[in-house]
Amino acid sequence: MNHAVNEPRSYLDAPYGVASWLLTKDHKRIALLYLISITVFFLIGALFAAGIRAELMTPEGDLFTADMYNKLFTLHGVVMVFFFLIPSIPATLGNFLVPIMCGAKDLAFPKINLLSWYLYLIGATLTLGAVFMGGVDTGWTFYTPYSSMASNTNVTLAAVGVFIAGFSSILTGFNFVVTIHRMRAPGLTWFRMPLFLWAMYATSLVMILGTPVVAITLLMVGAEAALGFGIFDPRVGGDPVLFQHLFWFYSHPAVYIMILPGMGVISELVAAVSRKQIFGYSFVAYSSLAIAIIGFLVWGHHMFVSSQSIYAGLVFSIITMIVAVPSAVKTFNWTATLYRGSITWESPTYWVIGFIGLFLVGGLTGLFLGAMGLDVHLHDTYFVVAHFHYIMVGGGVMAFLGGVHFWWPKMTGRTYPETLGKISAVLVFVGFNLTFLPQFVVGYLGMPRRYHAYPEEFQILNVVSTGGASVLGIGYLLIIGYLVASMFKPRNATANPWGATGLEWDIPSPPTTFNFEIDPVVTEDAYNYAGRAQKTGDN
Amino acid sequence: MSHVSSKGLYYTIFISLIILTGVTVAIARVDLGAWNTPIALAVAAVKATLVILFFMGVRNNTPLTKVVAASGFLWLIILFGITMGDYLTRSWLGIPGR
Ligand code: HEM
Numbered sequence: 309m310n311h312a313v314n315e316p317r318s319y320l321d322a323p324y325g326v327a328s329w330l331l332t333k334d335h336k337r338i339a340l341l342y343l344i345s346i347t348v349f350f351l352i353g354a355l356f357a358a359g360i361r362a363e364l365m366t367p368e369g370d371l372f373t374a375d376m377y378n379k380l381f382t383l384h385g386v387v388m389v390f391f392f393l394i395p396s397i398p399a400t401l402g403n404f405l406v407p408i409m410c411g412a413k414d415l416a417f418p419k420i421n422l423l424s425w426y427l428y429l430i431g432a433t434l435t436l437g438a439v440f441m442g443g444v445d446t447g448w449t450f451y452t453p454y455s456s457m458a459s460n461t462n463v464t465l466a467a468v469g470v471f472i473a474g475f476s477s478i479l480t481g482f483n484f485v486v487t488i489h490r491m492r493a494p495g496l497t498w499f500r501m502p503l504f505l506w507a508m509y510a511t512s513l514v515m516i517l518g519t520p521v522v523a524i525t526l527l528m529v530g531a532e533a534a535l536g537f538g539i540f541d542p543r544v545g546g547d548p549v550l551f552q553h554l555f556w557f558y559s560h561p562a563v564y565i566m567i568l569p570g571m572g573v574i575s576e577l578v579a580a581v582s583r584k585q586i587f588g589y590s591f592v593a594y595s596s597l598a599i600a601i602i603g604f605l606v607w608g609h610h611m612f613v614s615s616q617s618i619y620a621g622l623v624f625s626i627i628t629m630i631v632a633v634p635s636a637v638k639t640f641n642w643t644a645t646l647y648r649g650s651i652t653w654e655s656p657t658y659w660v661i662g663f664i665g666l667f668l669v670g671g672l673t674g675l676f677l678g679a680m681g682l683d684v685h686l687h688d689t690y691f692v693v694a695h696f697h698y699i700m701v702g703g704g705v706m707a708f709l710g711g712v713h714f715w716w717p718k719m720t721g722r723t724y725p726e727t728l729g730k731i732s733a734v735l736v737f738v739g740f741n742l743t744f745l746p747q748f749v750v751g752y753l754g755m756p757r758r759y760h761a762y763p764e765e766f767q768i769l770n771v772v773s774t775g776g777a778s779v780l781g782i783g784y785l786l787i788i789g790y791l792v793a794s795m796f797k798p799r800n801a802t803a804n805p806w807g808a809t810g811l812e813w814d815i816p817s818p819p820t821t822f823n824f825e826i827d828p829v830v831t832e833d834a835y836n837y838a839g840r841a842q843k844t845g846d847n
Numbered sequence: 848m849s850h851v852s853s854k855g856l857y858y859t860i861f862i863s864l865i866i867l868t869g870v871t872v873a874i875a876r877v878d879l880g881a882w883n884t885p886i887a888l889a890v891a892a893v894k895a896t897l898v899i900l901f902f903m904g905v906r907n908n909t910p911l912t913k914v915v916a917a918s919g920f921l922w923l924i925i926l927f928g929i930t931m932g933d934y935l936t937r938s939w940l941g942i943p944g945r
Pocket residue numbers: 449563564566567609610628629631632635670671672673674675676677678679683686687688692695696699700704
């Protein structure tokens with residue numbers, strides 16, 4: 309690329325100054341604002357996790373009191389779920405890529421996009437306020453009566469924060485749905501869309517249909533406390549288990565808000581690193597929708613031992629087996645895509661392989677938990693903790709980091725040292741397994757979650773876990789280190805460093821403010837690597 | 848919205864809503880036993896449907912808008928229906944001690 313003098317400037321250089329960033333309507337700048345904010349919350353959440361793992365080095369509850377420990381795991385969960393993982397991929401990579409992949413100049417509602425970031429910040433600030441006023445100890449699930457009759461901490465403030473952040477994700481979802489429906493470039497039919505767009509579309513539907521329910525539920529907790537409505541309190545005709553129904557009606561789909569975007573990222577990366585059209589494109593696309601819809605029908609698998617009717621449990625258990633099918637479809641199709649692909653061992657490849665392995669373990673152990681009888685033994689043990697960390701951290705965070713490594717040159721115009729990218733992926737993979745594999749065992753043996761002390765025979769496995777968490781932490785810090793360092797180096801990224809297909813790779817790195825100088829027209833399917841190889845004669 | 852309905856239609860809907868509100872109040876004074884809640888909800892559902900179709904203009908809108916409005920309802924039915932599936936079957940096994 310030659311930089312002529314009057315060429316439009318990149319979105320990073322176009323008006324400078326703090327105000328131009330804080331009032332920006334550019335989806336790419338908002339993506340970076342989000343990236344910075346969620347990284348801060350990731351570090352805060354990690355700090356709480358470090359506290360948990362330090363306490364669990366020894367069987368005695370010696371480092372923190374039981375009350376303090378309750379607050380640590382609650383805040384870890386609240387911060388990581390609501391202020392890091394839910395916004396992670398949609399609000400950063402999604403904000404950056406959805407318009408570009410559609411061939412559009414911006415999202416449908418740029419101002420609403422900025423509003424969503426401010427709502428997120430307000431929500432996060434209120435919840436952090438609750439931390440400084442003494443913390444919250446209900447667990448991230450805010451179960452009644454911990455959060456109502458028996459509450460002795462700042463539940464209301466924290467819940468209001470989560471409530472407001474919920475609106476930020478509704479707005480993001482709404483923006484994506486409208487953009488994908490209305491603003492696709494000529495020729496970009498639904499079945500030519502990159503699978504990342506399908507995943508973001510499905511995620512947005514879940515955000516729009518599910519988030520209002522959790523918001524209203526938290527409001528009802530408040531209304532009950534303030535006005536004495538009998539909703540969850542049996543003394544006035546309520547039912548505490550109703551809270552669990554309403555909470556999980558949102559929060560099981562919410563676990564898919566956390567993993568569907570990751571699946572979208574992996575679909576892009578798998579095709580790019582194996583230089584192949586994705587195997588069974590339409591199945592991968594439809595499986596995102598299937599997950600979004602069936603995901604709304606399984607919430608009772610969190611309530612098998614809550615006094616929920618055993619007949620309802622039976623139905624939830626069966627549907628839970630069904631919801632695993634579309635996830636399996638994706639996993640098989642990624643593997644089939646890699647099979648006999650021209651795989652290049654670049655850093656995104658490492659994250660892809662790591663993701664597939666860890667997500668597989670997480671998904672399969674979900675089936676153990678979904679079996680109603682087995683769950684009586686496993687419920688509320690460390691087995692559950694291991695299961696969801698394999699999915700959310702092993703799957704969600706690996707995919708997020710893979711995506712960040714893949715699109716970093718596009719977003720910032722900088723490259724990072726490839727070797728460090730690979731080393732960090734290996735560190736994270738090894739550290740992760742050391743941390744969470746022992747938790748399957750210790751949970752199966754009967755160690756309950758959410759206690760600061762445990763029987764002595766579980767110590768060895770817990771020490772391994774804490775050691776692994778340190779390796780994991782070093783891996784994450786390394787990434788933050790070299791990515792931040794790259795920002796101080798000159799821009800050296802080419803437009804298409806991975807030789808990938810997709811509209812985003814046809815424009816400069818970093819893109820200009822309105823993305824495209826000439827409105828793009830799409831004439832081929834996504835991932836047309838075969839066609840591209842023929843044209844250029846490489847490979 | 849391309850199509851604007853006549854004033855008369857809006858008045859008709861408005862009067863129907865007032866009448867239905869009267870119905871809500873009236874049946875609240877009659878004890879229908881187990882049917883108390885279902886009937887009250889049914890009247891409320893009719894009122895909400897009228898508002899959505901006419902005042903919010905969904906009736907004369909694109910198919911996509913109709914799908915969006917209908918799916919909101921469908922999701923509410925899923926939430927209420929499956930939750931009631933728990934409450935209504937809890938006693939099937941009998942409650943120990945009773
Ligand atoms: C692939 C299909 C999946 C199945 C069959 C499945 C099944 C289950 C079941 C049955 C439980 C309840 C265990 C118990 O409390 O005793 C559970 C817990 C959990 N799962 Fe999954 N799961 C799946 C995927 C996911 C995904 C994709 C995520 C997140 C991205 C996730 C996150 C969670 C969380 C957060 C919990 C624990 C919530 C808590 O009690 O704090 N799961 N899973």
